[in-house]
Amino acid sequence: MEAKTQAVSPTILHQFPQMVNQLSHLVFNLDTKSISQEDLQTLQRTIVDIQNAIHALNQPAIRxxxxxxxxxxxxxxxxxxxxxxxxxxxxxxxxxxxxxxVTQIHLETDIPQTSHESTQKLHHLIIGLHDKQLVEEIINQVKYFNYTSSSCESLEEIIELINHHPPNSYHAILLDTEFCTNKDPSLIKPLSEKVPILFVSFDNRVATRLFAVRAGGSAYLVRPVEFTHLIEKIDHIALNQNEITPYRILIVEDSRTQAKFIQQQLENAGMITEAINNPMEINKILQEFQPELILMDLYMPECSGFELTKMIRQQEPYMSIPIVYLSAEADLDKQLKAIKLGGDDFLTKPMEPEHLVLAIQARADRARTLRAEMIQDSLTGLLNHTRILEQLDLEIARAKRNHLPLSFAMIDIDYFKAINDNHGHPIGDRVIKGLARLLKQRLRKTDSIGRYGGEEFAIILPQTDRTVILPLIEDIRKGFSKLLHQSSDPLVEFTATVSCGLAEFTATNNTVGKLVQAADKALYAAKDQGRNCVVLDSE
Ligand SMILES: Nc1nc2c(ncn2[C@@H]2O[C@H](COP(=O)(O)OP(=O)(O)OP(=O)(O)O)[C@@H](O)[C@H]2O)c(=O)[nH]1
Known part of the structure; x- marks a missing residue:
């Protein structure tokens, strides 16, 4: 167990989350073009203060x-x-x-309120499409998903734009295959290495698709393009590896030099690593570091990798962590034995660093996806009904303990039955996904979003009171009502609206049941008032 920090230093314990918040603001406001010397000095001072504070707090996982x-x-x-x-x-x-x-988890306290606006990062698109109406529509629609766009008239203009801006200024290019007529794919390929390209075309022929592959295209969409589908694809290609929460990898390796070398390779690829040279420390590090994957040596002085794997697998919380052996052992029988004892894979040394990184990334990603499957709603990727209620329970306990505000919202799509009846069930599903996407974009990482029922969503907003949640949900309601959804008939577009019921954690609304009931009552009131509105529970 972690040391009881309250006993260590109440002042630092209180200040620490604020320091993290300050660092967070500094880092999230950094912009390559306008970083001043003063910014850099403030950044250095802040991290030194944080480092001093964490040493006083005895919190190894945060340290x-x-x-x-x-x-x-x-x-x-x-x-x-x-x-x-x-x-x-x-x-x-x-x-x-x-x-x-980790601060939130281990100090069991929330970082002070961060504005819902400030954590949203803007992403920049380049649109190179002939159809001016579509360009205008895309520019209008993507802004609700935190994208800004620049429109270009030709491939040459796009190339110039990219060459005149620092790397990573743009996150994706939407490119008409017509812009590339008579062009050599090798001209476009270097562009795709700088910014991922999503090809959009009326042309579904193999030859054109092959051209797009040779030009380095990351995705290919055949028009007419459904907007939710387009935004999903853009997200997929535009949000790069750095924006994925880093994988946490534990290295068990008796050679310090080897361990350091592997750590360096994985960290350069954006992963967070911890290494132990003595396998007897395994349980302590498992608990403190909570790895998502273990990279295990096979032969160590204190015990073998076989034994250690078996021991890890006998502990319930660690049964499903992927264990990958990294060893010079070339005997296939021994490799298979290692896997039989609970290991997931065998990588043989020596291994090229980039192969190691790719192999670890792929396995960690799959493990994360599988874990997410267990707690997520399959249509939207949001928390499922059970998990969102469990989370509400946790957040209520935390709000009580720390005397912090907490808000809860229920959002329901209006006349959804009519949407299904008029446009078909698959189109209804897309409307649900569109709302899920918008919520994910507009809320903080510390908020929890769940699909409560068919077309009903639940949102938990820690450290948020009525003065924040009301305008925020109102803004989301307005944004959603402006989104265009495409019917199964490509020429027909429609809009949809939501009704929202909000409730605050109070002395009376102080259990899961009571908060849900209060938000539900407010939601019914919103439906009663004619829908497409937000109502706050009055208790
Ligand atoms: N496409 C789709 N439809 C769903 C899903 N889950 C539930 N539904 C449908 O959603 C509809 C909900 O309809 P109602 O509860 O009558 O509510 P409504 O039409 O939205 O009307 P109001 O809520 O009063 O504005 C039902 O027809 C369900 O079959 C889903 O996952 N996908």
Whole structure:
């Protein structure tokens, strides 16, 4: 168990989340174009303060992440106050996100309120499409999903735009295949290496699709394009590896040099690692670090990787962590034995660093996906009914303990039966997905979003009171009502609306049942008032 921090230092315990919040604001407001020397110095001062504080708090799990951020800042800025690259900023932002998460988990306290606006990162699109009406529609629609767009008239204009901006200024290109008529794919390929390209075309012929592949296209959509589908594809290609919460990898390896080398490779690829040289420390590190994958040596002085794997597998919480062996053992029988004892895979040394990174990323990603499957709603990827209620229970306990506000919202799509009846069930599903997507975009990472029922959503907003939730949900309601959905007939588009019921955690609304009931009552009132509106429970 973690040490009881309250006994250590109540002042630092109180200040720590605020310091993390300050760091978070600094890092999320960094912009490659306008970083001043003062920004860099403030960043350095803040991380040093955080590092001093965490040493006083005796919280190893948080310290690991703080040290990583310190090293990153130190490495990139150093004493000469160099500027920060976009890549360095991206990595810093993911690590700071991680710090917010571990602080919340281990200190059991929330980071002070961050505005719902400030954590949203804008992404920039380049649109190169002939159809001006479609361009206008896309520009209008994507802004609800935090994208800004620049429209270009030709491939040459796109190339110029990209060459005149620092790397990573743009996150995706939507490109008409017609812009590429008579062009050599090798001309476009270098562009796709800088910014991912999503081809949009009326042309579904193999030859054109092959052209797009050769030009380095990451995706290909045949028109007419359904907007929700388009935004899903853009998200998929535009949100790069750095914006995925880093994988946490534990390395069990008796050679310190080997361990350090592997750590470096994985960290360069954006993962968070911890290494132990003594396998006897395994349980402590499993509990503190909560790895998503273990990279295990086979032969160590204290015990073998076989034994350690079996021991890990006998502990319920760690039964499903992927264990990958990394060993020079070439005997197939021994490799198979290792897998039979509970290992998931065998990688043979020596291994090229990039192969190691790819193999680990793929396995960690799959493990994360499988875990998510267990708690997520399959249509939207949001928390399922049971999990959102469990989360509400946790958040109520936390709000009580820390005397913090908490809000809960129920959102229901209006006249959804008519949408299904008029446009068909699959189109109804897309409307549900569109709302899920919008909620994910507009809410903070610390908020929880669940699909409560068919077309009903539940949202938990920690550290949020009525003054924040009311305008926020009102804004989401308005945004959703402006989204265009395409019917099965490509020429028919329609809009949909939502009704929202809000409730606040109070002395009386203080259990899961009571909060849900209060929000539900407010939702009914919203439906009664004619729908497409937000009602706050009056108790
Ligand atoms: N497409 C689709 N439809 C669903 C799903 N789950 C539930 N539904 C349908 O959603 C409809 C909900 O209809 P009602 O509860 O009558 O409510 P409504 O038509 O939205 O009317 P109001 O809520 O009063 O505005 C039902 O017809 C369900 O069959 C789903 O996952 N996909």
């Amino acid at each position: 690991i992440v703080v040290d990583k951020i310190y090293q990153l800042i130190h490495k990139n800025i150093g004493t000469k106050h160099k500027s920060l690259s976009r890549n360095a900023i991206n990595t810093l932002q993911s690590q700071v996100d991680m710090l917010r998460q």
